[in-house]
Amino acid sequence: MSLVVVGTVAFDAIETPFGKTDKIIGGAAMYAGMSASFFTKNVKIVSVVGDDFPTEKIADFNRRGMATEGLQIKKGEKSFFWAGKYHLDMNSRDTLTTELNVLADFDPILPDSYQDCDFLLLGNLTPTVQRTVLERLHNRPKLVVMDTMNFWMDIALDELKQTIALVDVLTINDEEARQLSGEYSLVKAARKILTMGPKYLVIKKGEHGALLFHGTEVFFAPALPLEEVFDPTGAGDTFAGGFIGYLAKTHDISFSNMKRAIIYGSVMASFCVERFGPERLESLTIGDIENRLQLFVDLVQFDISLS
Amino acid sequence: MSLVVVGTVAFDAIETPFGKTDKIIGGAAMYAGMSASFFTKNVKIVSVVGDDFPTEKIADFNRRGMATEGLQIKKGEKSFFWAGKYHLDMNSRDTLTTELNVLADFDPILPDSYQDCDFLLLGNLTPTVQRTVLERLHNRPKLVVMDTMNFWMDIALDELKQTIALVDVLTINDEEARQLSGEYSLVKAARKILTMGPKYLVIKKGEHGALLFHGTEVFFAPALPLEEVFDPTGAGDTFAGGFIGYLAKTHDISFSNMKRAIIYGSVMASFCVERFGPERLESLTIGDIENRLQLFVDLVQFDISLS
Numbered sequence: 375m376s377l378v379v380v381g382t383v384a385f386d387a388i389e390t391p392f393g394k395t396d397k398i399i400g401g402a403a404m405y406a407g408m409s410a411s412f413f414t415k416n417v418k419i420v421s422v423v424g425d426d427f428p429t430e431k432i433a434d435f436n437r438r439g440m441a442t443e444g445l446q447i448k449k450g451e452k453s454f455f456w457a458g459k460y461h462l463d464m465n466s467r468d469t470l471t472t473e474l475n476v477l478a479d480f481d482p483i484l485p486d487s488y489q490d491c492d493f494l495l496l497g498n499l500t501p502t503v504q505r506t507v508l509e510r511l512h513n514r515p516k517l518v519v520m521d522t523m524n525f526w527m528d529i530a531l532d533e534l535k536q537t538i539a540l541v542d543v544l545t546i547n548d549e550e551a552r553q554l555s556g557e558y559s560l561v562k563a564a565r566k567i568l569t570m571g572p573k574y575l576v577i578k579k580g581e582h583g584a585l586l587f588h589g590t591e592v593f594f595a596p597a598l599p600l601e602e603v604f605d606p607t608g609a610g611d612t613f614a615g616g617f618i619g620y621l622a623k624t625h626d627i628s629f630s631n632m633k634r635a636i637i638y639g640s641v642m643a644s645f646c647v648e649r650f651g652p653e654r655l656e657s658l659t660i661g662d663i664e665n666r667l668q669l670f671v672d673l674v675q676f677d678i679s680l681s
Numbered sequence: 682m683s684l685v686v687v688g689t690v691a692f693d694a695i696e697t698p699f700g701k702t703d704k705i706i707g708g709a710a711m712y713a714g715m716s717a718s719f720f721t722k723n724v725k726i727v728s729v730v731g732d733d734f735p736t737e738k739i740a741d742f743n744r745r746g747m748a749t750e751g752l753q754i755k756k757g758e759k760s761f762f763w764a765g766k767y768h769l770d771m772n773s774r775d776t777l778t779t780e781l782n783v784l785a786d787f788d789p790i791l792p793d794s795y796q797d798c799d800f801l802l803l804g805n806l807t808p809t810v811q812r813t814v815l816e817r818l819h820n821r822p823k824l825v826v827m828d829t830m831n832f833w834m835d836i837a838l839d840e841l842k843q844t845i846a847l848v849d850v851l852t853i854n855d856e857e858a859r860q861l862s863g864e865y866s867l868v869k870a871a872r873k874i875l876t877m878g879p880k881y882l883v884i885k886k887g888e889h890g891a892l893l894f895h896g897t898e899v900f901f902a903p904a905l906p907l908e909e910v911f912d913p914t915g916a917g918d919t920f921a922g923g924f925i926g927y928l929a930k931t932h933d934i935s936f937s938n939m940k941r942a943i944i945y946g947s948v949m950a951s952f953c954v955e956r957f958g959p960e961r962l963e964s965l966t967i968g969d970i971e972n973r974l975q976l977f978v979d980l981v982q983f984d985i986s987l988s
Contacts, residue, residue: 462865558769561908582889585906594903594980599892601868633983667985673901674981676940678974 376416376441376490377622378515379407380482380507381497381611383421383445384454387471388650390605391462398651399431401454402497402521405608407440408655409615409642410495412663413623415439418488420507422476424451434656443485448476464603465580484510493622496520497611501530501537508540517627519543520572521614524550539571542627545614547578560585564592574632576617578610586636588629595636596674598644598666605650609643612655616642641666683723683748683797684929685822686714687789687814688804688918690728690752691761694778695957697912698769705958706738708761709804709828712915714747715962716922716949717802719970720930722746725795727814729783731758741963750792755783771910772887791817800929803827804918808837808844815847824934826850827879828921831857846878849934852921854885867892871899881939883924885917893943895936902943903981905951905973912957916950919962923949948973 381402388395403421410417418441425447432442457471480503494515496504504520520541526534527550538544544567548560554570555563564575564587575587581603583596617639624631641663648654688709695702710728717724725748732754739749764778789810801822803811811827827848833841834857845851851874855867861877862870871882871894882894888910890903924946931938948970955961 559908561906579889582886583903592906592980593983594906595983596890596901596903596981599868599899599901601866630984634985637983637985671985673899674903676900676902676944677937678941678944678978 375492376418376488377410377414377493377495377618378418378420378444378484378488378491378507378511379403379410379495379497379615380420380504381406381495381499382454382477383419383423383427384456384477385427386607386651387455387457388605388607389459390464390650391460392602392604393650395650397455399428400456400608400651402499402608402611404435405611405646405652405655406495406497406521406615406618407435408438408652409612409646410619410622411438411440412642412658412660413616413619413638416622417441417619418444418491420444420482420484420488422446422448422480422482424448424453424476427453441487444483444488446476446483451476458607460606464606482507482510489513492516492625493618494518495614495618496537496541497614498523501526501534505533505537505540517542517618517621519545519614519618521545521610522550524553527553535570541572543574543576544572545576545578545610545617547580547610551575551577561592576636578613580606580609584613584636584640586632588632591629593629593633593636595633595640596670597640598669598673600644600647603647606647607651609646612646613639613643615639637667637670638663641670682799683725683795684717684721684800684802684925685725685727685751685791685795685798685814685818686710686717686802686804686922687727687811688713688802688806688828689761689784690726690730690734691763691784692734693914693958694762694764695912695914696766697771697957698767699909699911700957702957704762706735707763707915707958709806709918711742712918712953712959712962713802713804713828713922713925714742715745715959716919716953717926717929718745718747719949719965719967720923720926720945723929724748724926725751725798727751727789727791727795729753729755729787731755731760731783734760748794751790751795753783753790758783765914767913771913789814789817796820799823799932800925801825802921802925803844803848804921805830808833808841812840812844812847824849824925824928826852826921826925828852828917829857831860834860842877848879850881850883851879852883852885852917852924854887854917858882858884868899883943885920887913887916891920891943891947893939895939898936900936900940900943902940902947903977904947905976905980907951907954910954913954914958916953919953920946920950922946944974944977945970948977
């Protein structure tokens with residue numbers, strides 16, 4: 375019974391209107407795994423890095439309850455590296471550098487110790503690699519959550535759709551939902567995407583919150599109004615990690631529990647954007663999470679008695 | 682004890698991606714008054730029209746509980762007319778025609794029968810006219826809500842600020858909050874605007890819902906995810922009318938009741954956008970409102986027990 379998280383573990387260099395970083399650790403599996411580790415200590419990472427990746431960071435993952443037997447370390451090779459610069463509105467960014475390095479021929483390894491996987495998060499990665507991971511598990515997990523991005527819609531739509539057809543929950547942002555469905559209305563987009571395979575669709579709207587669609591049901595989780603979004607890098611991955619981490623902890627995939635999971639995902643993402651990279655997640659405590667959860671409750675809770 | 686609603690009563694010609702209308706009735710006071718009339722039958726309109734405005738529409742207002750003693754009818758003159766065309770995203774529009782007509786020298790009349798005003802809605806209008814209405818009431822109302830728009834920030838910022846300083850609740854959209862405050866972050870914008878006079882600020886975010894700020898408290902009301910926004914004309918006025926209509930009905934201006942009022946405002950706005958102009962409001966029933974309220978409850982309600 376474990377949560378397997380697949381995705382990049384990498385270096386980022388980030389520039390925002392508030393400052394810039396040197397190379398810091400990043401990657402979808404790093405953010406999602408760290409986020410999930412606040413809910414369950416049985417997180418197992420599938421990824422690949424070069425031997426330039428700091429071993430003390432891997433030791434830190436392990437201390438947090440993230441197993442790294444499936445994290446390949448390629449001798450003499452370099453880790454994936456992305457550098458980007460966010461615009462003033464923080465919603466758009468320019469990619470300055472993308473060095474695939476070890477990611478170019480990533481062949482995921484699923485160790486025997488990972489075969490107890492109950493919850494699987496396919497973090498943003500080549501759709502074919504995502505599918506390979508699912509195929510290499512001997513038993514289908516109880517719940518498969520997939521995150522992806524517009525990049526794969528642009529260059530590998532057919533493969534993407536093949537992977538989407540296999541998962542239970544798809545998480546994408548509003549523009550990606552429009553691109554994938556060809557529908558402007560998110561309600562129509564969701565209806566179309568729910569015919570592509572997933573039973574649940576999460577549409578992430580950044581500062582405008584997230585929508586969860588399932589059949590004819592819909593749930594809306596707000597984003598916390600923040601004074602500043604300091605650095606949005608990893609927020610979507612952190613959201614996905616909190617979402618599936620809470621589901622794995624509670625072992626309950628009912629719609630009402632998915633609502634709670636979306637709120638926890640939103641709570642985790644609200645921390646992520648407060649500092650550069652994973653800095654805020656690294657210092658986070660369970661107490662911080664519970665305090666912020668209360669802010670979310672206060673933000674949307676109202677009491678109307680229907681006549 | 683009554684609700685006075687000030688604003689335009691006018692003609693609109695609307696073009697959206699779904700079709701176009703001939704001249705139909707419109708105006709901030711028409712939308713807000715009609716919306717409020719679902720909550721209280723003691724709505725009193727202050728506005729001006731020409732004798733081209735259909736008398737049967739005025740009779741319909743009266744039947745709905747909207748008094749029109751303060752609605753001046755100018756013989757031989759024409760009503761305010763606006764024509765506009767919405768873009769595909771429905772968030773932006775081009776103004777094709779603006780004919781001020783009777784609005785050019787509008788001098789609001791507050792009949793004696795309006796002097797029992799407890800709740801005052803200053804619908805979008807010249808800030809000076811809004812202020813004049815407040816000055817012509819012998820007693821200050823219990824609650825003054827003001828709606829305005831970027832147009833007045835562009836051409837009459839000083840007068841606008843003078844009026845804003847006198848009201849309790851200001852309702853504007855996100856871009857207007859940014860323009861008025863010079864702050865991009867809505868949290869920072871709200872903090873600044875709350876020093877300008879109002880004790881409450883509602884920031885309307887269209888399809889992304891609305892935020893209510895008061896001191897350090899914040900409440901978020903979602904918008905209902907709709908298949909299509911057919912025509913956004915009047916949605917903001919309908920929101921404001923539902924908001925103050927509910928407050929006038931319940932006679933409770935606590936923060937927790939304002940939360941409910943915002944939800945009711947959002948419910949009313951969600952109907953408004955479903956048809957051209959006020960068409961959907963004209964056919965609306967109390968039962969429709971209660972059913973939709975339940976959708977809003979279901980949309981955001983979740984149950985997390987904090988440890």
